[in-house]
Amino acid sequence: xxxxxxxxxxxxxxxxxxxxxxxxxxxxxxxxxxxxxxxxxxxxxxxxxxxxxxxxxxxxxxxxxxxxxxxxxxxxxxxxxxxxxxxxxxxxxxxxxxxxxxxxxxxxxxxxxxxxxxxxxxxxxxxxxxxxxxxxxxxxxxxxxxxxxxxxxxxxxxxxxxxxxxxxxxxxxxxxxxxxxxxxxxxxxxxxxxxxxxxxxxxxxxxxxxxxxxxxxxxxxxxxxxxxxxxxxxxxxxxxxxxxxxx
Ligand SMILES: Nc1ncnc2c1ncn2[C@@H]1O[C@H](COP(=O)(O)OP(=O)(O)OP(=O)(O)O)[C@@H](O)[C@H]1O
Numbered sequence: 001x002x003x004x005x006x007x008x009x010x011x012x013x014x015x016x017x018x019x020x021x022x023x024x025x026x027x028x029x030x031x032x033x034x035x036x037x038x039x040x041x042x043x044x045x046x047x048x049x050x051x052x053x054x055x056x057x058x059x060x061x062x063x064x065x066x067x068x069x070x071x072x073x074x075x076x077x078x079x080x081x082x083x084x085x086x087x088x089x090x091x092x093x094x095x096x097x098x099x100x101x102x103x104x105x106x107x108x109x110x111x112x113x114x115x116x117x118x119x120x121x122x123x124x125x126x127x128x129x130x131x132x133x134x135x136x137x138x139x140x141x142x143x144x145x146x147x148x149x150x151x152x153x154x155x156x157x158x159x160x161x162x163x164x165x166x167x168x169x170x171x172x173x174x175x176x177x178x179x180x181x182x183x184x185x186x187x188x189x190x191x192x193x194x195x196x197x198x199x200x201x202x203x204x205x206x207x208x209x210x211x212x213x214x215x216x217x218x219x220x221x222x223x224x225x226x227x228x229x230x231x232x233x234x235x236x237x238x239x240x241x242x243x244x245x246x247x
Contacts (some may be wrong), residue, residue, distance in 0.1 A: 009052060009123065009157065014061035015023040016051065023047055023213040029206070031066070031156075034183055034190045036200045036221075038236055039210035045185060045193045048210065049159045052191070053082040076105075081155040083146045083163050095121065095145050096130035102149035113152075120148035123178060125171070139166040147175065151182060161193045176202055197237050200224070209233060 009029040014213035016023040029035050037045045041129050050056040057171070062071045070078050099117045100107050121127050124144040134142055143166050150158055160179075164172045172213060180203060183190055192203060200207055200221060207224035209217040211232050217224055218234045227233045
């Protein structure tokens with residue numbers, strides 16, 4: 001499938017040292033699919049997303065997105081949207097502007113852009129919050145606003161670092177459904193860092209399990225869920241019996 005291959009993310013012998021932590025990533029991620037990025041705390045999940053989005057530069061090796069070598073490109077030049085763990089809203093700008101910047105850095109917005117912003121706010125349950133500053137929002141509301149910005153950007157690659165972490169169970173379920181809908185609409189390549197095996201079961205097509213800065217397993221979800229023989233994966237899955245479900 002040449003077209004599929006050309007749209008994938010490839011990490012070619014990527015090496016990075018951050019303080020005492022060494023990272024080595026080699027392999028590819030399927031395009032148009034949701035890949036759950038899982039593994040113990042401190043294993044390198046956020047670092048992988050930072051490398052793909054360009055906020056970290058490899059010491060050696062290269063990164064390709066959609067067939068293009070992006071290793072030397074700045075984050076804004078990459079076809080990627082990233083929602084950080086602690087979200088990345090500008091504190092001095094209202095929500096409308098924060099989200100509008102996701103569409104156009106100089107805020108030259110068309111009427112349809114303005115509609116898209118309002119629509120995104122509605123979809124994350126923040127309708128009417130256009131003039132609010134991030135500091136006046138709860139952690140979960142900020143997280144949803146960051147998600148709304150990723151929605152309007154419509155980049156082919158969406159990187160989400162624990163986007164549901166600060167949400168209560170009801171909102172969490174709504175946002176999980178929203179992400180599933182978003183993927184069905186856009187067929188974006190989505191990497192989702194999560195600590196919750198339920199997200200893997202509900203959302204993921206593939207799973208990348210990272211341990212100590214390296215990929216332990218990169219496999220379809222069904223194969224991953226069957227790897228209870230590996231202690232690290234058993235620890236992640238816990239005691240719950242997980243059904244083999246398709247997203
Ligand atoms: N700039 C840095 N300087 C030194 N060490 C760093 C730096 N950034 C990350 N690290 C270390 O690299 C390791 C991996 O960090 P990373 O944030 O990628 O882990 P993670 O898997 O996302 O963890 P968590 O699940 O807790 O969010 C950690 O031990 C972290 O302390």
